[in-house]
Amino acid sequence: MAVDLEMPVLIVDDYKTMLRIIRNLLKQIGFNNVDEATDGKAALERMQQRKYGLVISDWNMEPMTGLELLKQVRVDESLRETPFIMITAESKTENVIAAKEAGVNNYIVKPFNAATLKSKLTSVLGDF
Amino acid sequence: MMHSVTPELREWLDNLKADGERQLSAAELAEIIESVVSTLHGSLVQPAENGGQSASADTAESESLSADATVAEALTALSEFDKNGPAFVNLSEEIDNIRTVTQDAANSILAVTEDIENFAVEDDGAMQAAVFDVTNAIFEACNFQDITGQRLTRVEEMLRHIELSVTRAMAVLGDADAIERSKELSDVVEQEDSRKEEHILHGPQDAGIANSQEEIDKILASFD
Numbered sequence: 321m322a323v324d325l326e327m328p329v330l331i332v333d334d335y336k337t338m339l340r341i342i343r344n345l346l347k348q349i350g351f352n353n354v355d356e357a358t359d360g361k362a363a364l365e366r367m368q369q370r371k372y373g374l375v376i377s378d379w380n381m382e383p384m385t386g387l388e389l390l391k392q393v394r395v396d397e398s399l400r401e402t403p404f405i406m407i408t409a410e411s412k413t414e415n416v417i418a419a420k421e422a423g424v425n426n427y428i429v430k431p432f433n434a435a436t437l438k439s440k441l442t443s444v445l446g447d448f
Numbered sequence: 449m450m451h452s453v454t455p456e457l458r459e460w461l462d463n464l465k466a467d468g469e470r471q472l473s474a475a476e477l478a479e480i481i482e483s484v485v486s487t488l489h490g491s492l493v494q495p496a497e498n499g500g501q502s503a504s505a506d507t508a509e510s511e512s513l514s515a516d517a518t519v520a521e522a523l524t525a526l527s528e529f530d531k532n533g534p535a536f537v538n539l540s541e542e543i544d545n546i547r548t549v550t551q552d553a554a555n556s557i558l559a560v561t562e563d564i565e566n567f568a569v570e571d572d573g574a575m576q577a578a579v580f581d582v583t584n585a586i587f588e589a590c591n592f593q594d595i596t597g598q599r600l601t602r603v604e605e606m607l608r609h610i611e612l613s614v615t616r617a618m619a620v621l622g623d624a625d626a627i628e629r630s631k632e633l634s635d636v637v638e639q640e641d642s643r644k645e646e647h648i649l650h651g652p653q654d655a656g657i658a659n660s661q662e663e664i665d666k667i668l669a670s671f672d
Contacts (some may be wrong), residue, residue, distance in 0.1 A: 323462065323470075328502065333594075335594045335597060336551075336555070337551055337554045337555055337558065337590060337593045337594060338591075338593075338594045339589045340555070340558050341558065341588075341590055342559075344558070344562065344565070345584070345587055348580055348584065348607050348653075358619075375543060379599075379649075380651070381600065382648050382649075385649075387647065387648070388647070401504055409594070409598055409651060409652040410648070410649065410650055410651070410656075411653050411658040411659045411660075411664065412648075412650050412653065412659065413654075413659060413667060414648060415610045415650070416659065416664050416667045416668065417647055417667065420667070420668055420671050427664055427668060428661065429658070429659065429660070429661050429664055430595060430652070431588070431591035431592070431594075431595055431596060432588070432589060432591065432599075432661070433584075434584040434587065434588060435618045436661055444558070
């Protein structure tokens, strides 16, 4: 089944520039229904108000990090199935393992390119 | 090594030499020694005024006083090297300015790129694909703002650590303002360090140390 490009996507990053970059790259792929949040806490509040088909989140944010957001999502009965991709400059092995153990679906290291983003989206959601 | 003596001491010593037969009392001898040590101490704590000469027969106390004075002077210079105000505060402001300027620049580039894309949206053919290739490259290049921002944050944290060391040393040497400032900084640095440890935050890694996307993919695959 083809990916539903109309599904709501939530992108989370404390750098507005990065939100803008990811939004534009998603737009090129065909996703136009994109919401934004600037930290894990704000993202969680949004997720409790709207059902998202995908979350793309940074790691290092205050007051709630991307890893904390991921853990909160995975323990919430109504949110736990939401596909979750981490996009972060945290590239150490211990970070990747911690994210995987918390239930991340894929992991992109910054700086990234459009091809990597598209490849990981395909891996998580299926073919476009 | 020659040391200048006070005129009073010089006169006294000359009189003693002239009266070579007279024996010194213990009190007189003590007074002379005290006067000489005092002269030596003056040359130890103010080496520049004495042409950079140092005493060869320094006492341990004199050396300690000299070292303290030198360290205090160096620390004060370090914390006040910016004539426009407190150096460490000004450095933080400069870093904030760099962050703001690069963020504004990146956003300007992105805005123009979005305009270019909007023109191309009207075209369904090869032109749109070609334009998207170019704009993609621009979006990717604008990743720099996030990475430089995180690196600047790390520089700010390092500066706070240096400022804490400097203010702690100044506090030990008796600077009352430094005692208060080092307490404030200590709390901030402790919170930052503990947050980084708790949330596994390292920030961007240098090439060669950082895991590449390919290596990360392998780590993820090892869980399957």
